[in-house]
Amino acid sequence: MWFFVLLLGCASKKLQVETFEEAWTTINESFPYEDFNGVDWVAVHDELLPAAKKAKSAEELRPVLQDMISNLEVSHFGIIPSEEYESPTEDKDVTDSAEGASKALYSQQGWVGIEARWIEKQLVVTHSQGSAAAAGVLPGWTIISIEGKNIEDIASRYNEGSTERAFNVPRYALSKFEGAENEEVAVVFQDAAGNSQERTLQYSTAETVTAPPFGNLPATGIRFHHEQLDEGPHIIAFNVFLMPIREPMAKAFQEIASAQPPGLIIDLRGNPGGLIDLGVFLSSHLIAERDLDLGEQISRDGNVFLTIYPRPENLRFDGPVAILVDELSASTSEVTAGGLQEFGRVTVFGQQTAGKALPSLIKELPNGDRLQYVLFDLKKPSGGRYEGAGVTPDTTVFRTKKAYVDGTDPELAAAVQWILEQQKPAEE
Secondary structure, eight states, X not given: OHHHHHHHHHHHHHHHHHHHHHHHHHHHHHOSSTTGGGOOHHHHHHHHHHHHHHOOSHHHHHHHHHHHHHTTOOSSOEEEOGGGGOOSOOOHHHHTSTTGGGOOOOOOEEEOSEEEEEETTEXXXXXXXXXXXXXXXXXXXXXXXXXXXXXXXXXXXXXXXXHHHHHHHXXXXXXXXXXXXXXXXXXXXXXXXXXXXXXEEEOBSTTOEEEXXXXXXXXXXXXXXXXXXXXXXXXXXESOBOGGGHHHHHHHHHHHHHHOOSOEEEEOTTOOOBOHHHHHHHHTTTOOSSXXXXXXXXXXXXXXXXXEOOOOGGGOOOSOEEEEEOTTOOTHHHHHHHHHHHTTSOEEEESOOOOOOOOEEEEEOTTSOEEEEEOOEEEXXXXXXXXXTOOOOSEEOOOOHHHHHTTOOHHHHHHHHHHHHHTHHHHO
């Protein structure tokens, strides 16, 4: 028996080395700049190979791969554990049928209804709906722990006051607030009066549509919202640029173009990006001028311009447009907001965006984990870079915990006020 255990151990270690080599080679052949931003990529390989040879499992190899890609100091590199792709919904009656044999099963993805941001050195609830609102969770509450994991411990991994803390702590929490339908997450809050409040919140699909696994991405919960505000402007908001938003976005713009409201607000706060083509698609409903490029993708094989093809007048909105962004807005959100800002077509409100804007792919590695790796650099219409710099709002909005306790959405309020002010000269 010990002989077979030894063989299995050797096979697993060999698999981890193959995975390490595959990841290194993929990046070696695809990184946009052959100088690897000044990093000696061969030396990185040689330095980390001994550690890869010691790894007995995918779990032990992941820190080695993370060390490898961290040398490049750019966004959109990562190792996604294979467990995130395993479906907990095994239905024998479906999988054993002829129809189900070719059908990939995946969990419906839900959301507890919470948005949170790092404000005044605390993780503050900025929005509550769905199961969270039903459980009495209010904006302005502070999140103390999630599933027993203390938020202060998460925050301590990053320098105080750093952009990485402001980005990663909320992203950690938001990842825990999304999950398989009907499963639950335990959260400890501190309410506005300083009292501890424990809640067990259920992931609900009432607010989401699940995008099935695509392009080596796991199943994803998609949220899209469109309404007319009491003050008159319309607002559209969505959490990610993936294909399920295309149809509701097109319908929303058709309604907006028909209604011709005093203005439009596009809420990209917390939106980490996605398919760049959908950013171009959104822009095509706002731009009348032809031959404009939202930006430029740069790779070893050549450059690709993100050309905007304007929609017909009956599908286009030409009035005032405000875009809301924050420190969690990244990638396609930055390209869309930044490009339209440079054209003078929109006014941007909120906080400096993440500066994480490199187009990437995800591929399966030999050990089952996935590697997210960069294919292109992205340039603004003016030639500047989004990566590292992000988008600077035209109006930076100051946020306080008290504002959320009082029921105010600071960025939204600023955008609405600006839109209404655009109407005053016409009225006079």
